Each structure stands twice: as structure tokens, then as C-alpha cells.
């Protein structure tokens with residue numbers, strides 16, 4: 001018999017990440033009155049944690065296995081929009097010392113997010129955001145994007161029966177534009193950066209109740225990204241790794257995973273130990289790295305961002321203070337890597353490990369190399385590397 005606490009959401013309200021004011025879960029929400037992200041709060045207990053731990057081995061590997069820790073009210077299989085997102089493997093890189101000698105004695109694992117339905121980890125966040133938008137009465141959905149989020153939004157909106165509009169910078173690769181159009185989205189290529197595409201979309205208005213699902217400007221994408229942290233904890237049998245290296249733009253992944261670990265602790269499934277987060281950005285656009293080095297709590301916008309790694313061409317992040325807080329609390333690091341070295345590391349990895357790597361994943365490898373060379377990551381450490389998107393999306 002199933003435990004009566006299971007199969008319904010444990011979410012209870014939204015709380016402003018800066019001021020702590022609250023907002024009801026059953027009403028639409030974007031940014032808080034303070035202009036900061038709302039975060040979903042859950043009612044957690046050891047008994048619920050124990051019930052979930054017992055149920056998990058019997059559930060399919062998709063992010064919906066954690067439905068009690070997700071804010072969708074009716075998450076039954078027939079009601080939810082679900083393209084099979086999440087449940088990605090954590091692949092051991094057993095040949096690492098052959099392409100990176102310093103990795104000898106270090107356990108490396110690749111979180112293979114390219115296996116999500118549209119080829120990137122954006123599926124997790126947009127699944128949750130679209131499910132909630134539909135549940136709360138949106139007539140359509142829209143967002144500005146560097147590329148992968150637009151592909152994901154277009155697919156989830158199609159599956160939800162909602163019209164979608166996406167705005168991307170003018171130099172976005174045609175493969176991205178085609179993928180959005182193929183599933184029926186309306187595509188705008190406007191501006192030379194994500195910020196300008198966002199301004200264009202905002203200027204169009206809400207187009208008759210189209211909800212804007214831009215990164216951290218609504219509370220539910222972070223909930224989807226949170227499932228990466230839930231999966232990592234479960235895949236390591238509730239023992240968290242020592243390091244997590246993550247290619248960071250808007251930072252929803254870091255914010256989500258930090259939240260996931262706090263919630264698992266609230267359920268008694270893990271203790272107080274946390275992985276040390278590493279924010280990886282490109283040397284042509286590194287606002288979070290600069291703020292971390294300066295020791296500030298917010299990041300100044302990066303002027304004239306210049307990188308071909310579209311996912312990391314994010315000059316300003318509404319959740320900057322949350323990312324920096326997660327770095328500081330976990331004694332993390334923030335590194336900007338050299339764009340010119342991406343082809344070389346991608347090739348070395350591909351020919352030794354057999355995995356195709358997107359440029360954001362390659363950036364993570366460059367950061368790893370640096371942290372191993374300077375002794376920051378020590379022998380016997382367990383390190384998770386994020387491969388966030390498939391190179392076919394470029």
C-alpha cells in the first residue's frame with residue numbers, strides 16, 4: 001500500500017529569496033515585489049523523507065520520480081506535460097588520466113544532460129514552468145533565449161497545447177531557429193544579446209496573457225533544474241560528491257541544486273555536507289566570476305559580452321546574489337576559461353571517452369584542468385562535471 005503522504009505535492013507557498021515575503025502557490029507569480037526571484041517552499045519532515053526513500057526504487061527514472069518535491073498540483077501521468085525529461089546518467093570517466101594526466105586518482109563523473117528530450121538540461125526547467133503556466137491559466141508562453149531554452153520551451157508548449165513565442169539574438173544558429181519553428185513556435189531574432197532580445201519581447205507586451213518564462217523571473221524553472229541535484233544525491237546513494245562543476249549563465253542550475261540539497265536535508269535523506277560548487281564562465285563574459293573575485297554580493301552587468309558559447313553569453317543574472325551565496329556557503333570557486341582552447345579539449349575528450357561534447361561541457365573540462373593543476377581539487381575527490389547541452393543544438 002502506498003504511504004498517504006506520497007503522490008501529492010509537498011509545496012505550500014512561494015517565498016521571496018531576498019525579503020522572505022510570501023505569496024500563495026495557486027496564484028500566478030513572476031518576480032516578487034522586491035524584484036527578486038520567488039522560491040517554492042515545501043513542508044518537509046523525516047517521515048516524508050523515509051516514505052520517499054522507500055518509494056523511489058519502484059519509480060521510473062525521469063524527474064517525475066520526485067513529484068512530491070515539485071510544485072505541480074496534478075502530476076499524474078495522464079495530466080502532466082512530460083516528454084521524458086530528467087533521469088540522465090552519471091557516467092564514470094574511467095579513462096580520464098589518458099586525456100588529462102592530473103586526473104589520476106580523482107573520480108570523475110559526467111552528468112549527461114544532452115540526453116534530455118530536446119538535447120539540453122533546459123528541458124527540466126521548462127517542463128516545470130510550462131506545466132505550471134498551463135495549470136495556472138496562461139494563454140501562451142514566451143521567453144528570450146540564447147538557444148537551448150527556446151528549443152525546450154517550443155517543445156513543451158507544443159505538448160501542452162499552448163502557443164509559444166521566442167526571441168533570440170540575431171546571430172543565433174539557424175538550426176536553433178528551425179527546431180523552434182518545426183514544433184510551431186513563433187520566432188523573433190532581435191538584438192545582439194540576450195538582454196536586447198528580452199527587451200524586444202518585453203516591449204511587445206503580454207500578447208493576451210502570454211506568460212514570460214525568462215530565467216528566474218518566474219519560480220518554476222528553478223524547481224525543474226533542482227531535480228539535477230536530487231538525481232545526483234540519489235545516484236550516489238545519498239552521499240553528495242565533493243565538487244560540482246557547472247557552466248553558468250543565469251545560474252538556475254546552481255540555485256536549483258543548492259535548494260535541492262537543503263530540501264533533502266530537511267527530509268533527513270542527507271546531512272549537512274555540501275558539494276563545493278564551481279561556476280564556469282567564458283573569459284569574454286564572466287560577470288559572476290568577477291563578482292566572486294571582488295567578494296561582492298551582486299554582479300555588475302558585463303559590458304559587450306563576447307563569446308560563441310551562446311549558453312554562457314549571459315551578461316546579467318537576476319539570481320546573481322543566490323549564485324554567489326551558494327558559492328560562498330560551499331567554499332566554491334568561480335573560473336573564467338579561455339575560448340580558444342575549446343576545440344582542443346573537445347577533441348581530446350571525444351577521442352578518448354567517445355562522448356560528443358557541447359561547448360559548455362568543454363568549458364567545464366578546461367576549468368577542471370585548471371583546478372587539478374593548481375591542486376585545488378585533490379586526490380580521491382569525487383567530481384561531477386556537467387555536460388549541459390548537445391553539440392547538435394549549435
Ligand SMILES: Cc1ncc(COP(=O)(O)O)c(C=O)c1O
Nearest residue numbers: 148248249250251252311388389
Ligand atoms: C547548454 C547550456 N549550458 C549552460 C547554460 C547556462 O545555464 P544557466 O542559465 O542555468 O546558468 C545554458 C543556457 O543557455 C545552456 O544552453
